[in-house]
Amino acid sequence: MISLPQRETKLMVAVHGWSGILLGLLLYAVVVTGAAAVFASEIGIWSAGHVGSRSAFAQPMAEAVRRAGEETPAKYREAVDLFEIGDHELGAYFHHHETDAEGNLIARGIFYAFGPGGEIRERREGTDEDVYGARNDNALEHFLVDTHVRLHVPDPWGLLLTGILGLAMLVAAISGLLIHRHLFKDIFTLRRGAKPVLFNRDRHSVAGTWSLPFAFVLAFTGSFFSFYGTVGVPIVAMAAFGGDVEALTEAVYGTPGKPDPRPETALGLDRAMAHAIQRAGDVPTFAAIENFGRADAKLTTYHAPAGGGLAPVSLVYDATDGTFLQDKPLIGPTPSAGGTLAGIMSPLHFGNFAGMLSKAVWFGLGFAMSYVIYTGLRLWLARREAGSRSLEWLERGVVVVGFGLPLALLACAGAFFLSMPAGTALFWVPAGFLMVSALAIGLGAAWRDVAGLAGALELALGVVMLALPPLRLITGGPGWTTALEAGQVIIPALDLALLLAAGWLLWRVFGRLGQRRSAQEHPVLQAAE
Amino acid sequence: MALAIGAVVLSTAALALLCLVDPKRLRALRRKGGGHGGGLRWVLVGVVVLPGLALALAGDGAAFMVWLGAIALTGWFVTLAASPRAQDGPQG
Numbered sequence: 001m002i003s004l005p006q007r008e009t010k011l012m013v014a015v016h017g018w019s020g021i022l023l024g025l026l027l028y029a030v031v032v033t034g035a036a037a038v039f040a041s042e043i044g045i046w047s048a049g050h051v052g053s054r055s056a057f058a059q060p061m062a063e064a065v066r067r068a069g070e071e072t073p074a075k076y077r078e079a080v081d082l083f084e085i086g087d088h089e090l091g092a093y094f095h096h097h098e099t100d101a102e103g104n105l106i107a108r109g110i111f112y113a114f115g116p117g118g119e120i121r122e123r124r125e126g127t128d129e130d131v132y133g134a135r136n137d138n139a140l141e142h143f144l145v146d147t148h149v150r151l152h153v154p155d156p157w158g159l160l161l162t163g164i165l166g167l168a169m170l171v172a173a174i175s176g177l178l179i180h181r182h183l184f185k186d187i188f189t190l191r192r193g194a195k196p197v198l199f200n201r202d203r204h205s206v207a208g209t210w211s212l213p214f215a216f217v218l219a220f221t222g223s224f225f226s227f228y229g230t231v232g233v234p235i236v237a238m239a240a241f242g243g244d245v246e247a248l249t250e251a252v253y254g255t256p257g258k259p260d261p262r263p264e265t266a267l268g269l270d271r272a273m274a275h276a277i278q279r280a281g282d283v284p285t286f287a288a289i290e291n292f293g294r295a296d297a298k299l300t301t302y303h304a305p306a307g308g309g310l311a312p313v314s315l316v317y318d319a320t321d322g323t324f325l326q327d328k329p330l331i332g333p334t335p336s337a338g339g340t341l342a343g344i345m346s347p348l349h350f351g352n353f354a355g356m357l358s359k360a361v362w363f364g365l366g367f368a369m370s371y372v373i374y375t376g377l378r379l380w381l382a383r384r385e386a387g388s389r390s391l392e393w394l395e396r397g398v399v400v401v402g403f404g405l406p407l408a409l410l411a412c413a414g415a416f417f418l419s420m421p422a423g424t425a426l427f428w429v430p431a432g433f434l435m436v437s438a439l440a441i442g443l444g445a446a447w448r449d450v451a452g453l454a455g456a457l458e459l460a461l462g463v464v465m466l467a468l469p470p471l472r473l474i475t476g477g478p479g480w481t482t483a484l485e486a487g488q489v490i491i492p493a494l495d496l497a498l499l500l501a502a503g504w505l506l507w508r509v510f511g512r513l514g515q516r517r518s519a520q521e522h523p524v525l526q527a528a529e
Numbered sequence: 530m531a532l533a534i535g536a537v538v539l540s541t542a543a544l545a546l547l548c549l550v551d552p553k554r555l556r557a558l559r560r561k562g563g564g565h566g567g568g569l570r571w572v573l574v575g576v577v578v579l580p581g582l583a584l585a586l587a588g589d590g591a592a593f594m595v596w597l598g599a600i601a602l603t604g605w606f607v608t609l610a611a612s613p614r615a616q617d618g619p620q621g
Binding site for chain 1: 533534551553554588590591597604605608609611613
């Protein structure tokens with residue numbers, strides 16, 4: 001492996017350790033929520049009890065969108081976003097772009113939610129932030145994603161913070177690679193019975209080595225997303241478009257063509273959707289119409305990667321008659337290396353390129369990263385334990401965050417189940433998180449020993465996981481039979497995953513308790529063993 | 530994705546064998562015999578890598594990434610499973 005001189009190795013060890021200890025707890029929060037956010041849409045379905053399995057995009061929509069367009073002021077027909085809301089219902093956001101008082105490019109317009117028969121169920125005027133923000137039925141999913149993306153810090157600071165954390169993860173991965181002289185020799189070596197420093201070192205380095213390639217991938221792509229809008233876009237807009245972000249967006253993402261403002265109805269939506277589903281092999285995740293109601297209206301459908309590829313698929317249609325026009329790269333009008341690279345960033349970060357299988361693997365990798373961060377922090381502390389008792393507060397902090405954060409996130413799910421029927425989930429989900437966080441911090445301060453604290457929090461995690469599926473049912477969520485009859489496997493699958501994880505955690509906790517009790521009852525035998 | 534799953538199973542089986550004959554691990558367990566010779570280990574490394582290489586050469590980027598991510602996880606799990614649980618090992 002890479003062999004550095006002793007002085008450089010010492011420097012790298014210091015960089016690795018201090019970058020971890022200074023930003024490790026925040027990074028842990030981002031990575032844990034990121035692992036859970038891989039299944040954000042599934043968590044949304046499970047928590048809200050959505051049993052629908054037929055996409056709104058696979059059903060006729062042209063007539064509903066046309067009617068909504070007729071009652072929308074012309075100024076908001078510049079663009080229409082089409083997406084699914086609730087239980088596979090169609091949402092359409094007619095809007096135009098404008099610059100707000102702070103100079104940010106925003107969308108403003110009218111949002112329509114359609115019922116199953118295409119009738120307008122809701123009509124609301126607002127900005128993109130209002131339309132795409134959290135709602136009562138997706139409060140849990142939204143809270144989870146917002147924690148991962150910006151740690152609930154307002155824009156742009158939250159994104160900058162998570163971007164810096166991504167860079168810190170890159171630094172830790174590179175310095176870890178440089179300081180580990182026997183990377184491959186030690187890859188199977190895990191000495192559980194060794195002294196704490198060696199045991200912590202082994203479990204940190206084994207998990208870190210196996211997941212190293214993905215530490216680079218996830219940290220790089222995560223930083224890319226954080227800095228893309230906050231730093232990248234403003235700089236490019238300033239350098240090439242005189243600061244006009246709208247012009248930049250149009251040039252980079254827009255569909256070029258000769259303007260034709262003659263009025264024309266978008267009659268081709270259903271034909272185009274049917275063709276897009278067939279061509280991409282799946283329903284779109286999102287669709288957008290430019291110049292709605294004009295002869296030059298174009299529909300772009302966005303699909304997850306298909307056919308063994310990693311890049312998402314975008315297809316462009318003439319919205320007036322549904323004629324297929326082109327496969328559209330993410331960036332620019334023609335395919336390019338940069339466009340492909342930018343296109344694969346999202347699948348590589350979210351793991352959504354091969355259905356549930358890739359998502360499950362990405363979730364596992366997120367769990368492995370969280371484990372690497374947690375054990376890294378424990379190793380740093382174990383190395384200093386002999387020299388200083390003053391770091392006990394930090395050790396308690398690591399345990400409180402390590403186990404308390406997942407506990408608080410699970411408590412959010414409980415708070416969601418209890419409050420969603422009353423329509424107050426937007427308040428109670430973050431409130432539940434804060435209350436359980438405060439409880440974990442209180443336990444951390446009051447508990448006599450750190451090992452006992454970790455055990456108590458682990459037990460609480462297992463109990464809450466065990467309680468969530470029955471709580472979901474008691475609060476009106478659909479049962480497994482109802483879900484399976486509707487073709488919705490996500491609900492029983494997530495229930496089962498929680499019950500299995502609860503069983504594993506409780507088995508660990510009670511196994512340790514049994515060992516301790518046995519050691520107290522037969523101290524002589526234990527010593528002899 | 531059946532190809533990716535098959536590739537992961539094959540690579541994991543080879544990884545498990547590689548782990549069992551790993552000389553450093555055997556030394557740490559204070560077991561006799563320094564593990565198998567370099568020849569066998571390189572053959573096993575080849576069996577681990579080959580399925581992924583085949584997926585990459587076939588141009589199936591999605592299956593290749595699934596394979597790469599999955600063997601990172603199964604490699605870790607194999608290591609965990611192959612290290613004996615010490616009764617007095619540190620916890621937490």
